[in-house]
Amino acid sequence: QQQVKQSPQSLIVQKGGIPIINCAYENTAFDYFPWYQQFPGKGPALLIAIRPDVSEKKEGRFTISFNKSAKQFSLHIMDSQPGDSATYFCAATDSWGKLQFGAGTQVVVTP
Amino acid sequence: GAGVSQSPSNKVTEKGKDVELRCDPISGHTALYWYRQSLGQGLEFLIYFQGNSAPDKSGLPSDRFSAERTGGSVSTLTIQRTQQEDSAVYLCASSLMTYEQYFGPGTRLTVT
Numbered sequence: 001q002q003q004v005k006q007s008p009q010s011l012i013v014q015k016g017g018i019p020i021i022n023c024a025y026e027n028t029a030f031d032y033f034p035w036y037q038q039f040p041g042k043g044p045a046l047l048i049a050i051r052p053d054v055s056e057k058k059e060g061r062f063t064i065s066f067n068k069s070a071k072q073f074s075l076h077i078m079d080s081q082p083g084d085s086a087t088y089f090c091a092a093t094d095s096w097g098k099l100q101f102g103a104g105t106q107v108v109v110t111p
Numbered sequence: 112g113a114g115v116s117q118s119p120s121n122k123v124t125e126k127g128k129d130v131e132l133r134c135d136p137i138s139g140h141t142a143l144y145w146y147r148q149s150l151g152q153g154l155e156f157l158i159y160f161q162g163n164s165a166p167d168k169s170g171l172p173s174d175r176f177s178a179e180r181t182g183g184s185v186s187t188l189t190i191q192r193t194q195q196e197d198s199a200v201y202l203c204a205s206s207l208m209t210y211e212q213y214f215g216p217g218t219r220l221t222v223t
Contacts, residue, residue: 002153032210043115043202043214044154089154097142097210098167101154 003027004092006102013080014110021075021105023090028071030092034099035064035075038087047088048075080109113137115215117203123221124193132188132218136205143186144212145170145178149199157201160186193222 006023013019023033032051036044050057050064050073057064061078077084090102116135124130136143145157156170160180171177175194180186190197200219204212 034211036214041216043204043216046211046213049211093210097206097208097212098144098156098159098170099146099154099204099212100156103153 002103003100004090004102006090006105008105009103010106010108012108012110015081017080017109019077019080019084019107019109021088021090021107022072023074023102024070024072025092025100026071027092027094027100029094030100031095032093032097033064033066033073034091034093035062036089036091036101038089038104044089077107080107082109082111085109115203115205115213117201117215117218119218120216121219121221123223126195126222127192129189129191130193130220132190132201132220134186134188134203134205134215136184136186136203137207137213138184140205140207140213141183142206142208142212143180144204144206145186145188146202146204146214147199148202148217152199154202157188190220193220195222198222 034049035047037047038044048059048062063076066073087104091099118133143160147155159167175191178188200217202217204214206212
């Protein structure tokens with residue numbers, strides 16, 4: 001049973017566009033929500049993370065929006081570049097810190 | 112500084128053989144995690160270590176899987192009597208606190 005649901009499975013945007021990836025969760029015990037970026041043949045790399053007491057967090061071109069009441073959070077990639085083409089995973093952790101991952105979104109940014 | 116390292120990077124083994132996968136966490140990181148990434152199942156948690164003890168082994172798929180951690184550092188994941196469904200990328204992560212987890216490059220296991 002997937003505890004974190006992620007959509008879409010894949011998306012294609014032009015350079016400069018804003019890919020948006022959405023995630024939803026049910027377990028209210030989750031208290032930390034990271035996003036990971038993964039390139040083929042590499043391990044996931046921590047991109048940005050948010051706690052449920054914050055509604056938005058920005059780091060560079062990456063922004064997380066968090067809606068605690070709806071139990072949803074999303075990643076926006078501003079001014080996307082071809083180098084951002086990768087698979088993105090949302091995740092959530094409980095008190096032990098083990099990550100429950102979404103299914104992943106393959107993002108392609110065309111030149 | 113050095114990140115999480117894993118060895119081997121690739122392992123091909125015959126069905127029924129045992130394999131050992133190694134993880135070297137970031138120096139000083141007390142928490143260590145094993146995950147498995149496969150096409151059909153995505154990224155799955157296997158086991159969590161805090162120091163040398165494993166308070167959460169809930170993700171190990173069968174008793175053929177075991178893991179240990181020695182000296183609060185290196186960890187080994189052992190799969191006995193490998194099956195074709197064990198083919199996957201095995202990922203290790205470490206963290207200083209239990210939140211920010213940093214992953215290694217993974218070991219790609221292929222069982223023929």
